[in-house]
Amino acid sequence: MTHGRRFAHPPHPEAIPLSLYVHWPWCVRKCPYCDFNSRRAPKLLDEEAYVDRLLAALDRQIEAAGVRGRTLRTIFIGGGTPSLMTPEAVGRLLEGAAARIRVAGDCEVTMEANPGTADAARFAGFRAAGVNRLSLGVQSLSTPILKRIGRIHDADGARAAIRAARSAFENFNLDFMFALPGQTLEELEGEVAEALDSGASHLSFYQLTLEPGTAFGKRPPEALPDEDAAAEMGDMVESRLARAGFERYEVSGYAKPGRRCRHNLNYWTFGDYLGVGAGAHAKWTNSEGVWREAGERVPSRWAARVDAGGTGAVRRRIPLEDLPFEFMLNALRLVDGVPSGSFRDRTGLGLDAVEPVLGRLRAEGLMADDPGRLAATPRGLRFLSDLQEAFL
Ligand SMILES: C[S@@+](CC[C@H](N)C(=O)[O-])C[C@H]1O[C@@H](n2cnc3c(N)ncnc32)[C@H](O)[C@@H]1O
Ligand code: SF4
Structure with missing residues (x-):
């Protein structure tokens, strides 16, 4: 049975760009503000077994989505803290993906990294394994603030990681947060200046949000800047970055010309993406409709589902009446x-x-x-x- 008739204007899936998201659900420890699917890594973590399951899930998802003949334009290894992986495991993952589906010659391959897990040799290893864009979670360049937000690194650790990123990658992003506990506009101005000096091709500035269910959501930290102060910080960031040639192209994203994150752009323009790993999301289009998969969030349960022969995720077709909201949710983030x-x-x-x-x-x-x-x-x-x- 086909439901293709239900589309007023059936889309052409082969004309929709395809990406791949891979989720690594572990960190050194959990930050108190973070509601991403991440948790402290167990002492004995079998990364080989996790990569095997990622590839098994990918195989099945490619089949289920009917995308074997399409080409991956971008890959994003996110987390959690995927920089906890060894370069060998990253290499095996990327080679395994390329053995299962065509990868474009100019594929953007991004990996997220935490400065507390960074050194130059490791970054060079990721680069050699096929990663060509690094996204480093700096958050702040003030040691007292990093302490207050529970980070595992201090400001000098973040600076060392930035130097390591620059030595291994021509194309890298730095993540910052602002409106942090006790932060002043002047302090943030200093951080913006350092960010602009860092050699990064892309910068993200996220205003801290207190997410329900996180430690900060339950018990907000002291000395949070008020709404007016936070708005003033956001305006300052935007104008300083614009003057330095970083265009704001998304709510929190700034890039030098030609350096916008192609992976995120594919989400925001409602492109298709495969997604594997605990808690990963996928979205694809075929003649029957637009589909979503949401991965089981707990790694052991995700593994059990994959071992039972699935993708580790729950699949559903998006009802046609939900598509306008889903489309706008993404598209309107773009400036x-x-x-x-x-x-x-x-x-x-x-x-x-x-x-x-x-x-x-x-x-x-x-x-x-x-x-x-x-x-x-x-x-x-x-x-x-x-x-x-x-x-x-
Ligand atoms: C999945 S993390 C990736 C980097 C890596 N896990 C790390 O923290 O170093 C993505 C980014 O989202 C931002 N972020 C996370 N939680 C946030 C929150 N509650 N409010 C604002 N930004 C947040 C941080 O800048 C973080 O680097
Ligand atoms: S390191 Fe990143 S993903 Fe992990 S808990 Fe902290 S903010 Fe979240």
Whole structure:
């Protein structure tokens, strides 16, 4: 039975870029603000067995999604702290992926790293294994602040990791957080200056959010900057980076020309992606619909599911009526939004599905008044979650 008829404008899956996300769910220890699927690594961690299961799950997902004939444009090894892996395991993972599905010659291969697990030899090993972009979680360059947010490294450790990143990678990102406990605008200005001096091609500045269920969510730290102070910090970051040639292209993402993160851009433009590992997400399009998989989050349960012959994940088709929200949730994070035509190409729905809401949001000045684009205005970006929810 085919449900293809249910699309008003059936998408062409082979024209949708395909990525791969691999999740490594362990860290040295859990940071108190973090709600990613991560936990302290056990003493005896069998990375060989984890990589074997990643590849078994990938094989089955490629089959289930019917994407064997497509080409991977980007790969992202995220976490957790994937820099806990040995370069040998990373090499085996990347070779194993390439043995199962075609990988583009210019594939962007990113790996996340924590400065507490970094040294130059290790980074060189990752580079030799096929990683060509590193994303380093610096968070702050103030030792007292790093202590307050429970990081495993101090400021000099972060600086050493930045030097190691620069020695091994031409293309690297640094993650910072701001509006951190006890942080002042002047301190943050100093960090921005160091970030601009670091040789990074991409910078991410995330405002600290207190996530429910985390240690900080339950018991907020003292001396948090208030909303006005946080907004002032965000404005300062944006203008300083712009002056230095880093364009803000996403809510928290800044890049030098040509250095936007292609993997994340594929998420935000509602592209397709395979996803393997504990807690990993996948999304793909075929003639029957748009599908999602959500991986079991607990590593031992994920492993048991894979050993039983599955992908370790729960699969579901996204109901057609949910597609507009899912599309906008991603697209509106981009400062320039997306071309209007991509709504139809990626969701299989006509723009008439969102026309009334779109009209209202344009009239309210939350979305750009441009029929050729779907984009938030600067005001819309500031109230992004309200804007996204309008499409629910
Ligand atoms: C999965 S972590 C990747 C890096 C690595 N695990 C590390 O922490 O060094 C992704 C990034 O999200 C940001 N982040 C995590 N939790 C956050 C929160 N509660 N508020 C704001 N940013 C957060 C941090 O900048 C972090 O580097
Ligand atoms: S190291 Fe990164 S992923 Fe791990 S707990 Fe800390 S912020 Fe989360």
